[in-house]
Amino acid sequence: MDRNTKVIRSTDYDALSCRISAHKKQYIQDEYLQHIIHGFEKFLKYEYKLSSRRILNSIINSVKLPIINRGTYIRTRSIDLIIEKFLEKFESDDVQIINLGAGSDTRPFKYLPTNEQISWVEFDFKDSTKLKNATIVTDPILSKKIGIKPISDIENLDNFYNGLNDSLISDRYKLIAIDLRDIKTLQDILNQFLNKDKPTLIISECMLCYTESLNSTEILQTLKSFFTKTSIVIYDPIGGDDNFGNVMIENLKIRNISMPSLLEFNTLDKYSQRLKDLGFQDVKIDNLNNIMNNWINDDEKRRISKLEFLDELEELNLLLEHYCLILTTCGFDWSEFDLEFTQ
Amino acid sequence: MLDLDKAIQLLKECKHISEQDVHELCIKAQELLIKEANIQIVDTPVTICGDIHGQLHDLLTLFKSSGDCPNARYLFLGDFVDRGFYSLESFLLLLCLKVRYPDRVTLIRGNHESRQITTVYGFYDECIRKYGSANVWRYCCEVFDYLALGALVGGEGGVFCVHGGLSPDIEGINQIKLIDRKQEVPHEGAMCDLLWSDPDNVKRWSISPRGAGYLFGKNEVDQFLYKNNISLIARAHQLVMEGYKEMFNGGLVTVWSAPNYCYRCGNVAAVLTIDDNLNRDYKIFEAVLQDASAIPSKKPATDYFL
Numbered sequence: 001m002d003r004n005t006k007v008i009r010s011t012d013y014d015a016l017s018c019r020i021s022a023h024k025k026q027y028i029q030d031e032y033l034q035h036i037i038h039g040f041e042k043f044l045k046y047e048y049k050l051s052s053r054r055i056l057n058s059i060i061n062s063v064k065l066p067i068i069n070r071g072t073y074i075r076t077r078s079i080d081l082i083i084e085k086f087l088e089k090f091e092s093d094d095v096q097i098i099n100l101g102a103g104s105d106t107r108p109f110k111y112l113p114t115n116e117q118i119s120w121v122e123f124d125f126k127d128s129t130k131l132k133n134a135t136i137v138t139d140p141i142l143s144k145k146i147g148i149k150p151i152s153d154i155e156n157l158d159n160f161y162n163g164l165n166d167s168l169i170s171d172r173y174k175l176i177a178i179d180l181r182d183i184k185t186l187q188d189i190l191n192q193f194l195n196k197d198k199p200t201l202i203i204s205e206c207m208l209c210y211t212e213s214l215n216s217t218e219i220l221q222t223l224k225s226f227f228t229k230t231s232i233v234i235y236d237p238i239g240g241d242d243n244f245g246n247v248m249i250e251n252l253k254i255r256n257i258s259m260p261s262l263l264e265f266n267t268l269d270k271y272s273q274r275l276k277d278l279g280f281q282d283v284k285i286d287n288l289n290n291i292m293n294n295w296i297n298d299d300e301k302r303r304i305s306k307l308e309f310l311d312e313l314e315e316l317n318l319l320l321e322h323y324c325l326i327l328t329t330c331g332f333d334w335s336e337f338d339l340e341f342t343q
Numbered sequence: 344m345l346d347l348d349k350a351i352q353l354l355k356e357c358k359h360i361s362e363q364d365v366h367e368l369c370i371k372a373q374e375l376l377i378k379e380a381n382i383q384i385v386d387t388p389v390t391i392c393g394d395i396h397g398q399l400h401d402l403l404t405l406f407k408s409s410g411d412c413p414n415a416r417y418l419f420l421g422d423f424v425d426r427g428f429y430s431l432e433s434f435l436l437l438l439c440l441k442v443r444y445p446d447r448v449t450l451i452r453g454n455h456e457s458r459q460i461t462t463v464y465g466f467y468d469e470c471i472r473k474y475g476s477a478n479v480w481r482y483c484c485e486v487f488d489y490l491a492l493g494a495l496v497g498g499e500g501g502v503f504c505v506h507g508g509l510s511p512d513i514e515g516i517n518q519i520k521l522i523d524r525k526q527e528v529p530h531e532g533a534m535c536d537l538l539w540s541d542p543d544n545v546k547r548w549s550i551s552p553r554g555a556g557y558l559f560g561k562n563e564v565d566q567f568l569y570k571n572n573i574s575l576i577a578r579a580h581q582l583v584m585e586g587y588k589e590m591f592n593g594g595l596v597t598v599w600s601a602p603n604y605c606y607r608c609g610n611v612a613a614v615l616t617i618d619d620n621l622n623r624d625y626k627i628f629e630a631v632l633q634d635a636s637a638i639p640s641k642k643p644a645t646d647y648f649l
Contacts, residue, residue: 011649014649015648015649018648064646065464066463072648075648206649237647237648242609243610244609245609247603247606247607247608248647251606251645251647252647257649309554309555310553310554311460311464311553312426313552313553313581314581314582315582315604315605315607315608323648
């Protein structure tokens with residue numbers, strides 16, 4: 001694993017620790033997180049020989065501030081809402097959901113059992129998929145949720161992990177090891193595992209931001225031209241036309257994380273134009289602050305506001321204004337999509 | 344025995360001072376603050392400063408750009424602690440200056456000068472990390488309970504200074520003088536509102552999204568200015584990207600003195616100097632450290648959604 005890949009992968013642990021914190025504080029409900037942690041406890045040491053304890057500890061025990069919990073809530077909830085609208089729209093069709101850079105995402109365990117029409121595909125770097133594969137196949141609950149038989153009689157954990165595949169291919173759930181920047185392989189995988197004519201929802205949750213814009217453009221184009229009916233949902237930070245993005249780049253540099261296009265597509269307009277230039281015609285975009293205000297009903301807002309005392313209101317608004325959600329649709333009419341985007 | 348000048352020097356260098364010295368300083372500060380009124384009367388010229396939030400290096404920049412204490416007179420509007428990496432050093436430095444030059448420094452209480460808030464937003468953890476026990480945090484919290492609730496600058500036609508804002512329970516400044524302030528910040532009532540409320544474009548008193556205090560608008564401000572014969576309410580409490588923001592035809596100003604707040608927000612900071620003729624002069628300053636890398640701390644780097 002090269003250093004940059006390792007760093008990008010570590011961002012998944014950060015996202016996971018945010019979800020664990022938001023779950024503990026009851027912003028979101030995610031009963032599968034404990035199973036993911038359980039798998040990490042067993043297998044993370046094979047990926048990180050020296051630092052697995054420390055990484056695990058930071059995932060499980062880090063306490064997040066109320067602003068981070070609220071941001072995690074709206075990030076998770078807004079994408080869930082889009083998935084649910086998509087499933088409603090194609091109630092009687094077989095559909096595909098693809099998550100680019102899925103990491104430790106638990107959504108397949110939530111949506112697959114209750115929605116028989118879905119086939120779910122997750123992409124990520126091979127070390128990440130292997131860890132998740134081991135976690136799933138050794139966990140009776142997770143295995144059951146995706147419709148496979150768990151492996152129970154493991155004599156030697158070391159041998160088991162060393163001999164395990166990077167990818168997990170089952171009937172309704174596929175976890176595929178790939179570096180998405182390798183377009184040729186992406187093409188092959190699409191041809192091999194996906195049906196170009198089924199309605200397909202593609203999720204890119206904080207993934208394109210880590211890629212050079214040349215690469216992310218290629219990825220988007222490849223996906224767009226493969227499917228006949230597709231909708232892509234993108235969650236990404238945007239640098240803004242203030243100093244926020246510069247500070248963010250500096251702060252992330254300390255952690256060796258780089259976001260190459262943060263300042264390039266730094267406003268909603270520029271990000272949206274980027275997609276239009278790639279031939280996406282129907283592009284809806286908004287910042288997460290507006291999404292929080294417009295998508296979440298008053299009862300739920302009231303529930304959220306009572307969970308934790310929030311002092312840093314201006315900071316929360318500022319932070320959420322620098323993250324965007326995009327929904328772009330090709331090949332089908334999604335005019336009944338009724339969640340408001342202001343742009 | 345506490346040597347104040349030496350302590351000031353050490354704190355400016357961000358160095359450790361002994362638990363015993365902290366204790367002595369806090370006792371001295373309490374003896375001084377207990378004699379202060381709920382609303383302190385402050386002479387002009389004075390430089391009014393907003394939230395500091397443990398950004399010690401930026402506090403030092405503030406002194407550098409607006410004049411060293413005791414040469415310049417200062418009024419700090421609270422929120423000395425929490426969020427930044429050096430809450431303890433920032434608060435102790437201000438406290439040392441207060442004890443050393445009582446007439447040149449006025450400190451009033453912010454909503455973060457509270458036991459409950461400091462356990463959530465970092466000051467408590469910082470004390471534990473630096474001293475291995477909660478003693479120092481406890482001494483500081485006892486000082487918090489004695490801090491004044493507001494100040495009046497420049498007498499008639501002058502400036503009312505408070506951390507948050509107005510309260511529906513308070514029409515006149517005289518009413519504030521009746522509050523028994525020596526307690527933890529309550530969850531409701533006048534004392535809570537003064538530390539928590541925010542100005543907004545509302546027609547009347549409204550519920551605050553913060554869960555404490557109220558929102559108040561131009562009507563409330565105009566009435567308060569008129570009834571109390573003052574020209575301005577100076578408050579802090581809310582991040583302002585430009586450092587300060589006047590509202591309601593200049594009847595209220597928010598002053599924010601923590602540049603690049605939380606090492607993330609990218610904002611500039613400001614202080615407001617009121618001269619003998621009650622003229623307002625705003626001075627803008629920027630963060631010393633644009634990024635958190637130069638900050639030697641065991642704290643994890645700034646959080647983003649990754």
